[in-house]
Amino acid sequence: MARRPLPRILSSGSAQLARSREMARTAADGATDVLHPLITITRGLRVLAAAGRQKWAGTPKERRGPALFLVAACGLVVALIPYGPLLALISVMAAAAWKGRDRTPARTGPDEAETERLRSLYEALVPYFSVPEDPSPLFSHGGEWEGAFDEYAFDGDGRLTRLRMKYPPYFTDGEPAARTRIEQLLHAKSGRGREYLFDWDEEGNQLVMTVLAALPTAIAAQRFVTVPGETVLGFTDDDAVQRTVPVLAGDETHDAPPVVWRTGPRSTEPHLLVAGQPGSGATTLLRSLALQALQHGDVLIVEGSGTGEFAFLSGRRGVLAVESSLSGALSSLEWAAHETERRLISANRARQSGHPTPDDVKCPLWIFVDRPGVFAQLAAAGGRPDPQEHLQIPLRHGRAAGVTVVVAEQLDGLEALGEAVRSHTRARVVLGPVTAARVEAVLGAPPHTTPTPEVPPGRGYARLGTGPVLRLQVPATPDPYDDATSEGHRRAVLELLPEALTSPAAERVPERVAAEG
Numbered sequence: 001m002a003r004r005p006l007p008r009i010l011s012s013g014s015a016q017l018a019r020s021r022e023m024a025r026t027a028a029d030g031a032t033d034v035l036h037p038l039i040t041i042t043r044g045l046r047v048l049a050a051a052g053r054q055k056w057a058g059t060p061k062e063r064r065g066p067a068l069f070l071v072a073a074c075g076l077v078v079a080l081i082p083y084g085p086l087l088a089l090i091s092v093m094a095a096a097a098w099k100g101r102d103r104t105p106a107r108t109g110p111d112e113a114e115t116e117r118l119r120s121l122y123e124a125l126v127p128y129f130s131v132p133e134d135p136s137p138l139f140s141h142g143g144e145w146e147g148a149f150d151e152y153a154f155d156g157d158g159r160l161t162r163l164r165m166k167y168p169p170y171f172t173d174g175e176p177a178a179r180t181r182i183e184q185l186l187h188a189k190s191g192r193g194r195e196y197l198f199d200w201d202e203e204g205n206q207l208v209m210t211v212l213a214a215l216p217t218a219i220a221a222q223r224f225v226t227v228p229g230e231t232v233l234g235f236t237d238d239d240a241v242q243r244t245v246p247v248l249a250g251d252e253t254h255d256a257p258p259v260v261w262r263t264g265p266r267s268t269e270p271h272l273l274v275a276g277q278p279g280s281g282a283t284t285l286l287r288s289l290a291l292q293a294l295q296h297g298d299v300l301i302v303e304g305s306g307t308g309e310f311a312f313l314s315g316r317r318g319v320l321a322v323e324s325s326l327s328g329a330l331s332s333l334e335w336a337a338h339e340t341e342r343r344l345i346s347a348n349r350a351r352q353s354g355h356p357t358p359d360d361v362k363c364p365l366w367i368f369v370d371r372p373g374v375f376a377q378l379a380a381a382g383g384r385p386d387p388q389e390h391l392q393i394p395l396r397h398g399r400a401a402g403v404t405v406v407v408a409e410q411l412d413g414l415e416a417l418g419e420a421v422r423s424h425t426r427a428r429v430v431l432g433p434v435t436a437a438r439v440e441a442v443l444g445a446p447p448h449t450t451p452t453p454e455v456p457p458g459r460g461y462a463r464l465g466t467g468p469v470l471r472l473q474v475p476a477t478p479d480p481y482d483d484a485t486s487e488g489h490r491r492a493v494l495e496l497l498p499e500a501l502t503s504p505a506a507e508r509v510p511e512r513v514a515a516e517g
């Protein structure tokens with residue numbers, strides 16, 4: 001249908017109307033600019049007058065007379081001194097201008113960009129949180145996001161840092177897959193590269209999403225306040241564990257929440273598996289654990305990478321061997337298996353004859369195996385037994401014999417691990433940039449947070465038995481003889497070393513360290 005033109009009188013009239021409206025707006029803007037100081041002073045005078053009235057109302061009746069007299073006296077003095085009234089007027093105007101100045105109004109809600117972000121997040125959630133049968137859906141296209149998001153916070157860049165949302169009771173929040181879908185969507189829409197914590201309140205049909213600050217990396221190797229049988233794997237979030245220990249970070253001491261692993265006869269997860277991406281800090285964690293273990297026990301170290309990253313421990317009190325060859329690994333692990341049996345028999349005999357457990361059985365023995373997959377390959381190539389076979393007895397019976405096994409392997413080499421290692425290492429750590437699926441594959445449960453693609457070395461997740469998955473930062477414990485190690489870290493590690501037992505070990509100490517020490 002052809003459009004009929006507007007009557008001339010109406011079209012030209014509306015143009016005139018628009019022009020006059022524009023002129024009126026410009027005039028109003030100009031007047032506001034010119035009158036701005038006057039408006040400010042008037043507003044200030046009103047504020048001052050209101051304050052005066054309030055003061056007067058608050059003055060007890062018997063003191064009003066003297067107060068009035070004082071004001072009148074002041075007025076008289078001002079009137080009598082030269083330029084007094086003028087000065088008084090200027091002072092009052094200045095005070096009024098100050099009181100009446102524009103103040104930035106306190107923010108009461110999200111700004112435009114933030115509102116847009118919340119709205120688009122709401123719209124993205126509609127397909128997941130609505131069903132056609134719901135007569136009054138909380139989530140609907142073009143609906144009110146304010147009804148669903150009742151708490152939110154943004155950072156300086158306008159990115160969400162916290163969001164509390166309601167969801168309909170029929171949403172299947174008990175299904176991990178349904179939750180994961182929501183978490184992935186919120187993660188993607190709120191900005192990748194940050195770690196989010198999702199807290200589902202199934203009873204209240206509420207979900208709180210919080211951006212977690214990165215765990216601090218300033219804690220280096222040191223003596224941690226623990227009792228025998230406790231080992232600090234690293235540090236986690238404040239609210240993830242019940243306990244804190246004092247730690248030195250940089251030059252300051254503060255309380256930090258540790259992930260404490262309990263070993264020994266009463267432990268429910270007596271052996272540990274550390275898995276990580278190359279260079280993620282698995283060897284560093286083993287060094288940290290070995291230094292802690294040496295406080296109360298003996299350690300045997302078998303390193304498959306052959307890079308000599310445990311050589312600094314050779315010849316120290318409590319260090320039984322540091323082996324990096326296949327033959328050395330085979331013989332030392334075979335000895336460890338016999339030693340576990342000997343301890344078991346000895347402890348049994350003592351129990352049967354009513355004697356206390358002998359001291360040599362009570363002294364914890366730690367077996368550290370870094371990259372056993374390398375030995376497995378070498379052994380297969382040379383037609384020799386895999387050293388991991390000797391780990392079966394320590395893994396199966398170590399708990400009762402005071403023997404703890406710690407195995408570290410790269411994520412890609414996990415299939416090279418023997419069945420005994422997989423089934424008896426109930427304490428688990430995964431390090432490096434890993435996906436939630438990878439964390440679940442290693443720890444048996446996914447993290448409650450969204451792993452980030454970039455992490456510093458020593459960052460990962462830990463899980464003890466069937467406990468919760470905890471974020472973890474391993475204390476920096478570098479090889480003190482590595483040239484890249486900073487002076488502070490070198491000293492920190494050397495301070496934890498037990499005394500040297502043999503002169504060759506002392507000779508291995510580089511000159512610069514010997515000179516400092």
Ligand SMILES: Nc1ncnc2c1ncn2[C@@H]1O[C@H](COP(=O)(O)OP(=O)(O)OP(=O)(O)O)[C@@H](O)[C@H]1O
Nearest residue numbers: 276278279280281282283284457458474475476478
């Ligand atoms: N917790 C940590 N704090 C600070 N730096 C660390 C930490 N863990 C590891 N690093 C640094 O990261 C680098 C790699 O560490 P490390 O050798 O322990 O990793 P890895 O996983 O054993 O590596 P690879 O698989 O190559 O043997 C080293 O330079 C080390 O000093």
